[in-house]
Amino acid sequence: DVKVTQSSRYLVKRTGEKVFLECVQDMDHENMFWYRQDPGLGLRLIYFSYDVKMKEKGDIPEGYSVSREKKERFSLILESASTNQTSMYLCASSFWAGGRETQYFGPGTRLLVL
């Protein structure tokens, strides 16, 4: 089974802190994604990466950056956390297999910024 893990289930940070959210997948997937999930808004894509050191902006990249130094690990960075970044963050990974691409999700990190 594909396993996508996230470093923390719950995180509390102060405004202005630098925050790192880590995601690791164990299936050698090319693609990795970071979403945030907010009530009434569904999932919105922040950034994604289709290869090591490659990244592309999603729909809401402002206030975030990412890092992918190794294929299995994709980090989301909040350079200076703000209260409007309080949210659930979901990581996902996928690979392309003849058109049958499926995203596999981690358990999520619930971030509270005070």
Next chain:
Amino acid sequence: AQTVTQSQPEMSVQEAETVTLSCTYDTSENNYYLFWYKQPPSRQMILVIRQEAYKQQNATENRFSVNFQKAAKSFSLKISDSQLGDTAMYFCAFMKHRSPGANSKLTFGKGITLSVRP
């Protein structure tokens, strides 16, 4: 750009009954994929079912089936013999068809909360 609309925020169903969750989408693409994802209260999102747009036959996975109407851009999920474990948030999602090396991403609807009553 693609959009996915789930207009019902919440639904409730009695255990063992059948329920249908609605989803519509808008796209100018001809080749694409549609998905239903389930997110139980424990929060791990899992794939329920997928449909390739080029296939006319509706996808089925055990108690889960879809009604895919390409011309109407409608993609509903039917859950038969509902079980308490089906209680979850359900998301409809769209992905453009892509070739190897190209990029693709999922576009999600806002989700619907389904409660199964004992």
